[in-house]
Amino acid sequence: MEHKRRILYLRATSMPGAGTRVLSHWLNWLDRNDHEVFVAAPKGGWLTEKMSGLKRKKNLNAEFYIPKAKDYPRFLVLVTRLCFFVLRNKIEIIHCNSDIAYFTACTVARITRRPVVTHLRFHYEESFYSWLFGSWRKPDLVILVSKSFRDEEVKKIHAVVPDTPVKVLHNCIDISEYPEPDAEQQWRSDYAFYPAAIAERKRQLQLYRLNQLLQQNDADLRLVAAGQAKDEKYWQLCNEEANKHPDNKVEFVGHLSDVAAMYRGAFVSLTLSEYETFGYSVLESMASGVPVVGYRIDAVEEVLGESVYLVDLDDTEALADPMIKLRQEQEQWKEYSRRIRQRAEEFFSPDYLCPKLLDMYTDVVLRRSKPADGNDQHQGRSK
Incomplete structure (x- = not known):
């Protein structure tokens, strides 16, 4: 017994x-x-x-x-x-x-x-x-x-x-808390989601350059950042950068009580952190079937199990490429979504x-x- x-x-x-x-x-x-x-x-x-x-x-x-x-x-x-x-x-x-x-x-x-x-x-x-x-x-x-x-x-x-x-x-993670995505609807979504506390190591400032690169390539995506400001000086820098680019499509929405709902509506999820010991937002993205795009760091690769849509740390110029590729290739988006959700269910x-x-x-x-x-x-x- x-x-x-x-x-x-x-x-x-x-x-x-x-x-x-x-x-x-x-x-x-x-x-x-x-x-x-x-x-x-x-x-x-x-x-x-x-x-x-x-x-x-x-x-x-x-x-x-x-x-x-x-x-x-x-x-x-x-x-x-x-x-x-x-x-x-x-x-x-x-x-x-x-x-x-x-x-x-x-x-x-x-x-x-x-x-x-x-x-x-x-x-x-x-x-x-x-x-x-x-x-x-x-x-x-x-x-x-x-x-x-x-x-x-x-x-x-x-x-x-x-x-x-x-x-x-x-x-x-309990995948039952994250319903299976509507692939057609999410692939056509107009925003990428970045859930992270606002702090220097989370690299929210780079969202503005990423936004410029996407607009230059006719990728009409909002960049929605959710999280509380843990670093007030860095938060002020983000506000100053926003004022320099009044036509930007970067949105800070603060703390969200229902993060799962934002994942369900997102085209991709971003991970821009300098380092993570695990990266729980990556796992939440996987459970939601939302493709993860971001910087290649050890913990994120370990959780994600692959690095196909990751780029070198701080290479903002390259960061737009996998987003544009997934926007153009719906079948690749669907396969990536299926693959990471299955990994979350099997191993986490x-x-x-x-x-x-x-x-x-x-x-x-x-x-x-x-x-x-x-x-x-x-x-x-x-x-």
Whole structure:
């Protein structure tokens, strides 16, 4: 009989970023497969709404932060509540989905003698890992979201915690949330969609040059950028560039609550980022069957599985070519759309990835059950 793992997930935000969306897919899959679901996260928000339909959930309202001296009384209350939650529900593993919650996760893990798993989605300096994983805060497992990301980070992590496993688990997506595209309608769509927070590494300024190149080639496409301004100085540069080109067809529409609807109507999706650790918008495009055009970087190639319609980073002059080609060749558009949607369903679905996650948990439990040289192998946890 299959053992049903009892995992507590810690999440510092309930807002619908990539990490929260992936967690919601995990929780839905676990619930469908008769696992109990345990979550500690802030009350309310998108994640709470998504969890409302789960049959076997237990959640704890928790606000996570990195405590300072003045916060210790409040922090001790949070830790006490979580410890009782872990013990009462016989939690086996604490899985932390946020660096902000990691200090709390490690404190609870040490007190309750549970293993702790951390899931990272951002680049950090080695000095940050020294702080995050220092002293008694050594994780039992580090999960990274792509092979290319692991290649970049593993040496820095192992410089701090040399014997901690560092594994890869891709982000997942539920393709049923993205209806199959109407190929005829989308191929004739009048806009390309670029969903990304407005920041220098996301390269929104290059949309204006791309717009000029498309107009010169009689490709009548609007370039619709969705996302919040994370970098106010860069946002100001975008506004200044817009004023230089009053006839441009670049539109910034801010944060969208229904991103899936924009994908459904788009001719192509753009990815212009300087770097990504995964590229969740690329996966959303694939699930929507929207052809991806953009810059060739390792994580995007890994997720997309090909680079036919990608060009070298910052080669804006070449970026218009694949868009024009897809506009002229409807059958190529349809085949690309079919191919990437199938890849999303086969290799990024919860059914494909969640069993791999459960296997990782089993490895953690087995590893903790084998003492090293007669001592507790987890640093800082004396018998």
